Amino acid sequence: MNPIEQAFAASLNGGLPHQGGASSQGQAARRPIHGDRALCEYILSTVQAPEGSLSIQESTIPNAGSGLFTTRDLAEGELIFTSVPLVLCAEVGEGTEACDFCFQQRRRVFHPAEDRFLAPGEILPALEVCNGCRMYQYCSRSCWQRAWDTGHLYECGLLAGAATEVETRTLYRLLILLRKKVLLPDQAGALARLANEVAGFERRAKKTWPKVQGIAREAKERTKSELDLADILKLYCIVSANVRGSKLTSRVRVELTRRPRLQIRVNSLPIDQTYRNAPLGSALDLAGSLLNHCCDPNVVVVFNSTQVQVRALTSLKAGEELLHCYRDLSYDFTFRNPRIASRYQFRCRCTSSAPHPAPVLPSAVGMLTRRKHASGARCGAESDRHHNEAKSDADILPLILSTQAALFDVIDDAKKQAFASPCRFDIAQQLSKVEGIVKTGYAGLSWPSNLEPLPTVLKALAALCERQGDLVNSVRIRIKALANTRYRRGLPWSEDLIDLVLSLSTFTMFPGHPALRDRTLPRNKDFQDVFIGHLHALHAMLVNFYGEQGRVTKIVRSFLQRETSSYYGPMPATRAFRRKFKASQETILKWAGVDERLWPVE
Numbered sequence: 001m002n003p004i005e006q007a008f009a010a011s012l013n014g015g016l017p018h019q020g021g022a023s024s025q026g027q028a029a030r031r032p033i034h035g036d037r038a039l040c041e042y043i044l045s046t047v048q049a050p051e052g053s054l055s056i057q058e059s060t061i062p063n064a065g066s067g068l069f070t071t072r073d074l075a076e077g078e079l080i081f082t083s084v085p086l087v088l089c090a091e092v093g094e095g096t097e098a099c100d101f102c103f104q105q106r107r108r109v110f111h112p113a114e115d116r117f118l119a120p121g122e123i124l125p126a127l128e129v130c131n132g133c134r135m136y137q138y139c140s141r142s143c144w145q146r147a148w149d150t151g152h153l154y155e156c157g158l159l160a161g162a163a164t165e166v167e168t169r170t171l172y173r174l175l176i177l178l179r180k181k182v183l184l185p186d187q188a189g190a191l192a193r194l195a196n197e198v199a200g201f202e203r204r205a206k207k208t209w210p211k212v213q214g215i216a217r218e219a220k221e222r223t224k225s226e227l228d229l230a231d232i233l234k235l236y237c238i239v240s241a242n243v244r245g246s247k248l249t250s251r252v253r254v255e256l257t258r259r260p261r262l263q264i265r266v267n268s269l270p271i272d273q274t275y276r277n278a279p280l281g282s283a284l285d286l287a288g289s290l291l292n293h294c295c296d297p298n299v300v301v302v303f304n305s306t307q308v309q310v311r312a313l314t315s316l317k318a319g320e321e322l323l324h325c326y327r328d329l330s331y332d333f334t335f336r337n338p339r340i341a342s343r344y345q346f347r348c349r350c351t352s353s354a355p356h357p358a359p360v361l362p363s364a365v366g367m368l369t370r371r372k373h374a375s376g377a378r379c380g381a382e383s384d385r386h387h388n389e390a391k392s393d394a395d396i397l398p399l400i401l402s403t404q405a406a407l408f409d410v411i412d413d414a415k416k417q418a419f420a421s422p423c424r425f426d427i428a429q430q431l432s433k434v435e436g437i438v439k440t441g442y443a444g445l446s447w448p449s450n451l452e453p454l455p456t457v458l459k460a461l462a463a464l465c466e467r468q469g470d471l472v473n474s475v476r477i478r479i480k481a482l483a484n485t486r487y488r489r490g491l492p493w494s495e496d497l498i499d500l501v502l503s504l505s506t507f508t509m510f511p512g513h514p515a516l517r518d519r520t521l522p523r524n525k526d527f528q529d530v531f532i533g534h535l536h537a538l539h540a541m542l543v544n545f546y547g548e549q550g551r552v553t554k555i556v557r558s559f560l561q562r563e564t565s566s567y568y569g570p571m572p573a574t575r576a577f578r579r580k581f582k583a584s585q586e587t588i589l590k591w592a593g594v595d596e597r598l599w600p601v602e
């Protein structure tokens with residue numbers, strides 16, 4: 001073992017006696033990071049932040065270990081810290097859009113090199129696959145060369161036939177960085193002390209535990225690591241507990257091809273793929289790994305190429321813990337938490353209250369939630385509401401699950417129809433199918449319109465309409481879906497707004513389009529007001545997430561400037577505009593069949 005591997009192995013037990021063996025049973029508790037001053041100082045020294053502006057303390061979430069805290073007041077949108085991850089790994093495989101060196105934004109709506117939206121029908125140049133491993137992709141020869149020089153040469157030859165899961169590839173990378181002494185001893189020591197959830201993996205993922213052990217064994221063989229198998233196993237659990245999907249991108253065009261991987265399991269209710277927000281890759285960052293999860297987050301994590309940026313999502317007071325949502329906020333609590341449990345192997349115990357108005361959540365959802373939190377673990381007010389509404393209606397569960405499956409099947413069928421014969425795609429037929437399912441789909445009652453996956457299904461249908469050139473239905477259905485989306489904050493909501501303004505822009509750009517001659521449509525001016533209003537709101541939101549100079553912010557800003565210069569109404573952010581926007585928004589919501597109270601003007 002080289003000195004770096006030794007530093008890693010020694011630190012893995014946090015100075016406690018070696019726990020030995022691949023099993024976590026009977027192992028001593030991991031020593032909390034906040035109890036080790038030298039380690040805290042080291043981790044904080046790895047970030048770019050004003051001196052003394054962060055601290056590591058015991059988390060405010062019960063039994064969640066250590067957490068990251070601010071020592072100063074923060075305004076909404078303020079940059080809290082930036083950091084460079086220890087290791088990044090791109091998603092691979094067909095349809096992925098990540099260059100494994102630069103991770104530049106390659107969202108399907110933005111041009112990869114120029115700061116602009118893609119023109120309608122514009123196709124992105126394909127990434128080039130490394131002809132050695134046939135796994136990683138690069139956007140240019142220079143990215144490939146730099147990736148090669150900075151480490152790909154060590155791994156390329158050993159990836160043939162290797163697993164494509166991002167956690168496994170991150171494990172390989174880390175083992176190679178340790179073996180080739182690319183990591184510093186301090187980095188290796190800190191890495192070993194991150195949360196690992198070995199016990200959680202072993203206990204909760206009983207079925208997959210032999211697979212996890214197999215992954216560790218294969219990783220040892222492939223990378224020729226001299227670490228003990230037990231230590232590699234823990235490293236894998238550290239990776240799984242700490243990697244964050246690089247939300248450099250989200251598939252704005254709904255990702256329908258993932259349907260086969262979607263599972264709805266009785267008793268756990270996970271929707272394993274959200275159809276959207278497919279990450280570009282994963283990053284393991286020392287300071288970022290100290291952010292605990294909360295269903296009502298106060299920070300947002302974004303990536304600027306390979307740099308992690310953490311910004312305030314709300315204003316924060318000195319002494320508050322920085323909390324981040326590990327999973328797509330746009331999803332309902334009952335969907336999100338099982339996904340957290342299955343991916344990270346812990347049960348959410350966050351206690352913050354949900355910021356949105358209390359949803360009318362029917363009793364069966366309460367029942368599901370109560371199951372999830374039977375051990376007293378709870379998830380704030382959202383959970384309490386579920387608890388309060390809970391009834392003993394075990395018979396209802398299978399009915400709900402079958403409705404969810406049926407709703408997702410609508411997307412599959414619609415997709416098949418749209419792709420097989422575009423001219424025969426019948427949106428009215430698809431919508432009536434949805435209507436039929438939701439009418440009595442909630443165990444005889446009507447499926448709540450804000451309960452997933454209904455909003456997601458509508459967004460998917462809107463995207464299909466757009467693809468077919470059916471602008472009117474695409475906008476109408478999207479408005480309906482978004483009005484019923486309960487989480488109006490964070491990156492997922494900005495993604496939704498991007499979709500919406502792009503759909504609305506077609507109305508304003510092609511006022512003479514034959515589809516828009518329909519007399520039952522609201523006036524084009526109304527669409528324009530609503531378009532400019534949402535575009536303005538989107539820009540303000542992106543400034544908070546990516547900063548004034550963020551690439552996405554700049555693209556949306558130049559779009560906003562161009563569109564407002566040809567807009568004949570009052571300038572956005574004025575009182576006159578607000579009045580105009582309110583009236584137009586009411587008209588449009590009415591046309592879309594949405595209760596205007598669902599989407600108040602803010």
Ligand SMILES: C[S@@+](CC[C@H](N)C(=O)[O-])C[C@H]1O[C@@H](n2cnc3c(N)ncnc32)[C@H](O)[C@@H]1O
Binds near residue numbers: 032059061241288350
């Ligand atoms: C990425 S680490 C966060 C830092 C961690 N608290 C530590 O002490 O190193 C994720 C781990 O923190 C804990 N955690 C984070 N958020 C939590 C939450 N909402 N409820 C319960 N545990 C949480 C879980 O143990 C999880 O595996």
